[in-house]
Amino acid sequence: MRLGLRIIVLIKQVPDIEKVRFDVETGRIDRSSAPAETNPFDLHALEAGLQIKEKLGGSVTVISMSPRQAESSLKDALARGADRAILLTDTRLAGADTIATAKALAAAIRKLGEFDLILCGEKTVDGDTGQVGPEVAELLGIPHAAYVCEIREITHEWIKVVSDMGDKYLYELKLPALLTVTRELNSPRLPTLKDLLRAKRSQVEVWTADDLSEYVPLDQLGFQGSKTRVVKVVIPSTEHRRGIMLRGDEAVEKIGMIILSEVLGK
Numbered sequence: 001m002r003l004g005l006r007i008i009v010l011i012k013q014v015p016d017i018e019k020v021r022f023d024v025e026t027g028r029i030d031r032s033s034a035p036a037e038t039n040p041f042d043l044h045a046l047e048a049g050l051q052i053k054e055k056l057g058g059s060v061t062v063i064s065m066s067p068r069q070a071e072s073s074l075k076d077a078l079a080r081g082a083d084r085a086i087l088l089t090d091t092r093l094a095g096a097d098t099i100a101t102a103k104a105l106a107a108a109i110r111k112l113g114e115f116d117l118i119l120c121g122e123k124t125v126d127g128d129t130g131q132v133g134p135e136v137a138e139l140l141g142i143p144h145a146a147y148v149c150e151i152r153e154i155t156h157e158w159i160k161v162v163s164d165m166g167d168k169y170l171y172e173l174k175l176p177a178l179l180t181v182t183r184e185l186n187s188p189r190l191p192t193l194k195d196l197l198r199a200k201r202s203q204v205e206v207w208t209a210d211d212l213s214e215y216v217p218l219d220q221l222g223f224q225g226s227k228t229r230v231v232k233v234v235i236p237s238t239e240h241r242r243g244i245m246l247r248g249d250e251a252v253e254k255i256g257m258i259i260l261s262e263v264l265g266k
């Protein structure tokens with residue numbers, strides 16, 4: 001009988017999407033224009049992993065492929081209760097599209113060895129494709145369910161989940177499997193100050209492209225391994241509406257004039 005489940009959570013650091021600007025020339029996000037945070041959906045994936053660990057025992061490993069600054073998101077995950085954190089970072093991994101991203105993540109998972117469950121967000125708030133999770137599952141040859149809004153039951157052998165695709169579907173998947181999760185699944189816990197201080201002292205393991213070379217040809221990673229390119233980025237124009245404040249008799253007169261000119265104009 002195996003002790004606990006080996007759970008992996010994939011985490012991406014994203015810019016605060018309310019503040020971020022796009023570099024229209026290069027088609028890339030100008031990451032210096034906004035502070036970074038953990039992709040909100042990934043916090044729900046982490047929370048699901050932590051709840052399963054609390055129920056059945058085991059471990060939660062978080063992995064991110066990102067520039068060095070994503071270490072802060074991984075430390076945040078350690079503070080929330082993850083046991084191990086791995087950052088894949090290397091200039092040879094930069095400029096990856098979704099398939100090159102998935103190949104790097106799948107290679108890292110293979111390098112880790114055996115696992116039972118992989119959890120991802122349903123999508124990111126920047127790239128927003130929702131492709132990486134299902135691609136990782138395909139590359140590893142395991143079943144997956146997307147848009148999971150409820151975990152009904154889990155054992156060491158299988159998991160029963162509800163997937164929200166407009167209509168709701170109940171799936172039973174044999175482990176190992178991968179889930180992408182929605183915000184409805186749970187409420188992510190907040191780390192305490194003590195947790196944050198403990199995580200600050202803990203180590204994030206850093207792996208480079210060379211660490212993955214046994215598991216994936218390096219020319220399939222990063223910009224070189226990407227089959228898609230951003231040709232053009234267009235920022236939709238926003239139309240601003242004007243408001244004027246009118247008071248008293250003057251208001252009646254002016255509104256009357258506006259209506260009259262509209263009617264006569266037509």
Ligand SMILES: Cc1cc2nc3c(=O)[nH]c(=O)nc-3n(C[C@H](O)[C@H](O)[C@H](O)COP(=O)(O)OP(=O)(O)OC[C@H]3O[C@@H](n4cnc5c(N)ncnc54)[C@H](O)[C@@H]3O)c2cc1C
Nearest residue numbers: 010065095097098101120121123124127128129130131132
């Ligand atoms: C056509 C195209 C071209 C692109 N070209 C570039 C480029 O040239 N340069 C560039 O910097 N970016 C580029 N990107 C963005 C980059 O490919 C994506 O950020 C990355 O592949 C993840 O895709 P996504 O954000 O859509 O993730 P989704 O598929 O929406 O993410 C779903 C889930 O997968 C997991 N996940 C996703 N990405 C990671 C990660 N990096 N580490 C760990 N877990 C992760 C998370 O759990 C996440 O919630 C491009 C994207 C597209 C669609």
